[in-house]
Amino acid sequence: MKVRVAVIDYGMGNLHSVASALQHVGAGEVVVTHDAELIRKADRVVFPGVGAIRDCMSEIRRLKCDELLAQALTEQQVPVLAICVGLQALMDRSEENGGVDCLGIIPGEVRYFGNPLADASGQRLKVPHMGWNEVRQHRDHPLWAGIPDMSRFYFVHSYYVHAEDRSLLAGSVEYGVTADAALARDNLFAVQFHPEKSAAAGLTLLKNFLEWNGQC
Amino acid sequence: MGLAKRIIPCLDVDNGRVVKGVNFVDIRDAGDPVEIAMRYNEQGADEVCFLDITASSEGRETTVHTVEQIAEHVFIPLTVGGGIRSVEDIRTMLNAGADKVSINTAAIHNPELVRESAQRFGSQCIVVAIDAKRVADVDGLPRWEIFTHGGRKPTGIDAVAWAVRMAELGAGEILLTSMDRDGTRNGFELGVTRAITDAVDIPVIASGGVGTLDHLVEGITLGGADAVLAASIFHFGEFTVPQAKAYMAARGIEVRR
Numbered sequence: 492m493k494v495r496v497a498v499i500d501y502g503m504g505n506l507h508s509v510a511s512a513l514q515h516v517g518a519g520e521v522v523v524t525h526d527a528e529l530i531r532k533a534d535r536v537v538f539p540g541v542g543a544i545r546d547c548m549s550e551i552r553r554l555k556c557d558e559l560l561a562q563a564l565t566e567q568q569v570p571v572l573a574i575c576v577g578l579q580a581l582m583d584r585s586e587e588n589g590g591v592d593c594l595g596i597i598p599g600e601v602r603y604f605g606n607p608l609a610d611a612s613g614q615r616l617k618v619p620h621m622g623w624n625e626v627r628q629h630r631d632h633p634l635w636a637g638i639p640d641m642s643r644f645y646f647v648h649s650y651y652v653h654a655e656d657r658s659l660l661a662g663s664v665e666y667g668v669t670a671d672a673a674l675a676r677d678n679l680f681a682v683q684f685h686p687e688k689s690a691a692a693g694l695t696l697l698k699n700f701l702e703w704n705g706q707c
Numbered sequence: 708m709g710l711a712k713r714i715i716p717c718l719d720v721d722n723g724r725v726v727k728g729v730n731f732v733d734i735r736d737a738g739d740p741v742e743i744a745m746r747y748n749e750q751g752a753d754e755v756c757f758l759d760i761t762a763s764s765e766g767r768e769t770t771v772h773t774v775e776q777i778a779e780h781v782f783i784p785l786t787v788g789g790g791i792r793s794v795e796d797i798r799t800m801l802n803a804g805a806d807k808v809s810i811n812t813a814a815i816h817n818p819e820l821v822r823e824s825a826q827r828f829g830s831q832c833i834v835v836a837i838d839a840k841r842v843a844d845v846d847g848l849p850r851w852e853i854f855t856h857g858g859r860k861p862t863g864i865d866a867v868a869w870a871v872r873m874a875e876l877g878a879g880e881i882l883l884t885s886m887d888r889d890g891t892r893n894g895f896e897l898g899v900t901r902a903i904t905d906a907v908d909i910p911v912i913a914s915g916g917v918g919t920l921d922h923l924v925e926g927i928t929l930g931g932a933d934a935v936l937a938a939s940i941f942h943f944g945e946f947t948v949p950q951a952k953a954y955m956a957a958r959g960i961e962v963r964r
Contacts, residue, residue, distance in 0.1 A: 505801040511779045535729040542829035623711045623963040643963045
């Protein structure tokens with residue numbers, strides 16, 4: 492069966508990359524949209540995001556993408572993949588832009604990496620956290636299938652997620668602090684890194700997402 | 708272990724064709740930027756940089772088309788630079804599939820472009836390219852100035868102070884090219900690289916002058932760069948990206964393999 496994927500578009504940044512990566516790993520059809528009907532028809536939903544959280548949140552609310560996401564998660568119960576600011580938007584609140592209320596779908600907060608930031612040996616770390624870092628897998632999950640523990644994924648962010656419920660942690664990354672790199676709950680998988688820019692490891696994760704039935 | 712230092716091959720593209728020659732042994736079309744970008748992706752490059760040197764406006768449309776094609780086939784970050792003058796130019800490239808856009812001369816004429824585009828698209832996709840050249844010392848200390856027009860025209864702007872200002876305006880990364888070294892294969896100008904990496908909190912890509920694998924190592928260990936960009940050592944098949952990474956890893960540098 493060819494999988495239909497809807498990438499929720501709230502007008503922030505380029506969603507071309509994620510759409511073409513999904514096509515590349517075998518999605519039957521990828522629509523980039525905020526049309527409720529198209530999302531309702533989708534077998535998989537991707538909730539992406541780039542840019543500043545305040546603008547993202549205001550567009551998410553204005554275009555009612557919060558309702559579309561809730562519908563996908565609870566009514567349709569299709570597998571949902573949140574990426575980068577898409578993950579951050581799921582939390583209760585972000586420190587970015589002086590403090591912004593987010594969707595509260597996952598309890599927890601989005602914190603600034605801090606400046607100055609240093610690693611365990613005292614070496615100064617630049618912010619944003621930009622580049623390829625190792626993701627420690629904290630639990631088995633269908634989306635990790637075929638991806639070795641400590642594989643590198645491409646990150647670019649200045650704020651990081653910390654979920655309250657540590658049992659949701661599927662992956663973490665070290666960058667001065669230990670940040671949540673992946674959270675999993677029911678039919679939702681949310682990642683801080685960009686699988687669509689993470690070469691083979693990222694493409695494997697996207698392929699796993701297309702094959703996932705939403706159970707874990 | 709942690710964040711890897713990045714290796715970024717750079718393609719100079721004119722009217723949709725790679726110039727300065729690329730000479731892989733088993734490549735079909737040595738001028739096709741899509742094929743070359745795919746090759747670097749397969750080799751394990753951490754990003755690809757696409758520098759558009761097209762002069763004509765018709766040629767710019769070719770560039771957009773080429774960027775679209777690369778983005779369809781290459782699943783690592785793609786930076787596009789050259790001829791970016793406005794928020795509209797940035798939007799066009801991001802919509803075509805670029806992950807980051809590099810702003811050079813336009814930032815000098817209009818620094819507000821950096822602030823405006825960082826606010827609109829996010830700092831993560833705004834790279835400010837700095838072409839620096841060593842000028843006369845001041846009080847016995849070295850000084851580097853920004854030059855435009857391929858290093859021919861001085862601007863009087865101090866390169867280190869400029870990098871700090873660009874970071875304050877919202878640049879997410881600095882692409883630093885030494886105009887004294889570009890094309891020489893004598894290695895990075897480590898003085899300015901170190902001065903800028905120490906002065907800013909955002910990542911710095913060192914560029915200009917790579918001729919050996921030791922130069923890549925020095926850019927990181929001595930220059931303090933977060934990433935190294937090179938063209939000719941990779942284009943002519945002299946070294947592959949995996950060879951460069953193995954060499955760097957053997958010298959204690961963390962790389963993605």
